[in-house]
Amino acid sequence: MTSEQTTDHEQHAAFARVGSAYYPVLVAVFTALVIISNVTATKGVAFGPIITDGGFIVFPLTYVIGDVLSEVYGFKAARRAIFTGFAMNALAALAFWITIYLPAADFYANQEHFENVVGAYTQLIVAGLAGFIVGQTLNAWAVVAIKERTKEKHLWARLIGSTFVGQLGDTVVFCAIAASAIGINTFGDFAVYTALGWLYKTAIEVVMLPVTYRVIAFIKRREPTYHPVF
Template structure:
């Protein structure tokens, strides 16, 4: 007997579009806020820590409900919109400044840091989100509707590790990190913090997934 395939919804509903929009906005916001290095005593991070972990929560929802290809489509959409944001910022840098505008140098500094963080963010983003979506779907193919917690936590550990190592390796210089010890703290803290946020958010993720599954007309739970 053949093993029944995991069930996923089609992408034509308003829920998919809304998740894609929020996901893309969070990615852009995270890259802007990440241009500022932040220190809490010996703990070093950047401003992206505020909302970036939520992109993985939405990535889990997309992967669980719609599957790997649909989640990857949103990942590429976020990539494209980030690139468009960087282009728009650089065009703005080279536009002639009004006589009363005195912050040109500050704006250029932020855009320069943002561009480096865009590269770091996009590289880590594609690696991490792809790993995250792949792990969710692969575990679901084995467990079907059971053990959602295993899919969410397993994908978080793997995806956030890939994302954080790639991102921090490129971004450290943009926010002024020059020593290996600071880099190690920055990377380790980023991975632990983002993973912890996703674990803490599990009850919310569960409810969002259950809500969308109930209302998606094309989602039919697979049977074990």
């Protein structure tokens, strides 16, 4: 190996190729979580003065998977997963709208309710996709940018730093578009909705750090193309 190749090897962090069995499974879980969270987000939820939506149940897990993808496979592979999630959500919205215009069976009595849910879902899809692309892109970029400096050290800094940046971008964009779809019409409620969403999703990721650590370590050990650089 030449000195130039050695220097280049020392400067760049290690990432695995996407050809193994683990990458498509992570992308499938990632995409399913995004679709599920967009459906559950059609319901506004209130815990006393705390206002949120049903998406809070599983959506933070998309960032856990996003961190794993970015840490193990790099920015381009994480971006591919983001675009896959985007495409599948758009397909879900299209399928729902086509279903609205299909002739209803005589015994089907929920057409109006279905239309209301799909209408809210579509607005949330737009909000979710906009926030999703902004947040996940910032999240993946932050993980990879920090890793280029720290290599295999300070994983906690990559995961927490990317969470703060990605969740902030995602939450602000999503809430700005989605608020009216779940009935939030005042600035005070919007501010609570946005702040709570960011704090909650960030806190969940911090709490999930031990799990994220173990998943990342598990995949790194089993990816034959992953060669850590310290």
